[in-house]
Amino acid sequence: MTVRESRLGSSGATQERNVPQVTLTVTHEAGLHARPAALFVEMCNRFRCDITVASAGRSVNGKSILGVLTLGVHKSGAITVSAEGDDAEAALEHLQRLVESNFEVTA
């Protein structure tokens, strides 16, 4: 249920542009798989901005369920979510709340 590490903000050192991003730990038993993956993608789809999810050196489109699944994120795996577009901050806030609530808060 608890998020072991979370960091909201932009990291100019590693990014060429100032893209807001957040690093989250998936604490759900199933990892980012099945229901959690579907809830994550559905949440991404509510926003206009481009959303990228990265884990273990690979990054995929957050709006692609197949992409998110192929990241193979297990329980306790870390993901870095970045968003680019006019509603990027709102998208990250909602995604953070979704993951930190162990996929309970879907609104």
Place this chain on the structure above:
Amino acid sequence: MKLIKGLPAAAGLAIGPVFQIKAQPVRVDESPALDPAGEWGRLLAALEVARMQLGDIAAKVREEVGSNEAGVFEAQSLMLADPDLLASIRERIENQRENAIAALTESAGGYVRALESLGDAYFRERAADVADVVQRVTSILRGERLDPAEGLAAPSIVVGDDLTPSQTVMLDKSLVLALCTARGGMLSHTAILARSLGLPAVVGCGAAILECKPGTKVALDGGTGEVWIDPDAEIVAGLEAKRSLADEKRRIVHSLRHEPSVTRDGKRVEVLANIGNVEDARVAMDAGAEGVGLLRTEFLYLGTERPPAEEDQVAAYRAIIDVFRGLPVVLRTLDIGGDKGLPYLDLGPEANPFLGVRGIRLCLARPDIFRPQLRAALRAAESGNLRIMFPMVATLGEVRTARRVLQQCATELRSEGHRIAADIEVGIMIETPAAAMIADQLAGEVDFFSIGTNDLSQYALAADRTNPATGELASAFQPSVLRLIAHVVVAAHARGKRVAVCGELGGEALAIPILIGLGVDELSMSAPAIPAAKQILRSMDLADMREAAASALEAEGPDDVQALVRQRFPTIV
């Protein structure tokens, strides 16, 4: 004519044409798309059809099985709207001139391989989901019948490798004469489902059954496991005679199913149902059940990533209580072990799951799972006659702890404004020899016992019922098991407590006179067994059953017990 011997999964006779359920391999047509725009349009239309079908399936599964099981189909629907997948398909169609099927298969194939390479059972299952949904869209594009069973138009014997839950729920049950599978055992999904639907079934027939051409005449005896391909006239005549006799008997029994069962000398025995969901509840009610002796709650927990929410459980239990309008419903708390591999259980591997953390042990170890269920059960009890039962009890301490947790939940709920009755009955399953031996002590703690003969016999005989080499040994007709039952009944009655039998033995014709003769008060069984059990009880005298039971306790083996019942009550079977 050819005779195949399979496992008798559900009794009944059927003669009819074969209908083969088969997943067709995807053959990719390499021919280029002459009209890319038209091809892309065709694909979009097929995706739309597929999404509608998946929506229908999800709705049906949600209704018949549960919302968690429906999740697979919802996820598949989401896959079909995947922007990356669509972009890749479009690129292949427009720039590489691939046809819709080839473009879809190639694009999705990359994801299937990526998921398979993750080397984790969860993600490999998703790979199968992707392949399955690709198959669905491909079928639509080809104009093929979409569901493997959709070609089923005339009453048939449905044959398959092993039926998946989604195939089973999609079958039109009015067109299924019997089920017959190449794989699977007595406890497979097909077997359990067939028994609860009252369909004859033979499982584990081997691959030979799959070679049977569609439409071939087949005769099947679900009581013996015999399957005749192209049966000769003599076999057919024999089976038809057997069937019409059985049908006639069933008609009589069926017409009396709602009548109470009272023995000839006036002993009333209640016959209840074992059920696993609300559909079972309706079937059981129609079969003449006088309540539910065993509500298995595992259906809410299987195939999900997290335990069911309290609210969902309350709704599920209420739906079942409503069907029985005031008749008793005995809810058994979660009876599952670490061997089930539920993602949220995560108890670590056990060398002997059947001797490990299961039933009440698991519940007590996991208050995060146990308490929501107890709260939901107590809340559901506000609207009907619900009783609560704990499984797999072995010690007095377990019962006391479980009752204390239940009490805490009740107090909590009252402080939240719920009206929780103080007199909700609480019982336990007697499934371990340990519980049987201390039945006198346990009787002081609870309102009723229900004997689970399946587990009681396998623990008493130290023999696995599902292992073909030891299955016979674990017969509940073993005099050792009958003596345990006798001991439990005496201990319970001495304290004025009722005893039910809810294992498979309770619904078995030959066992009924023995159990009632031993003093068992109620029988609980799968719905199809109810009308016949009631009729057997009506045809008996309690005095005769007592005598038979006394001899059974002295018998030298399970065969002796069955033989003495047959001899004494020749009309039973």
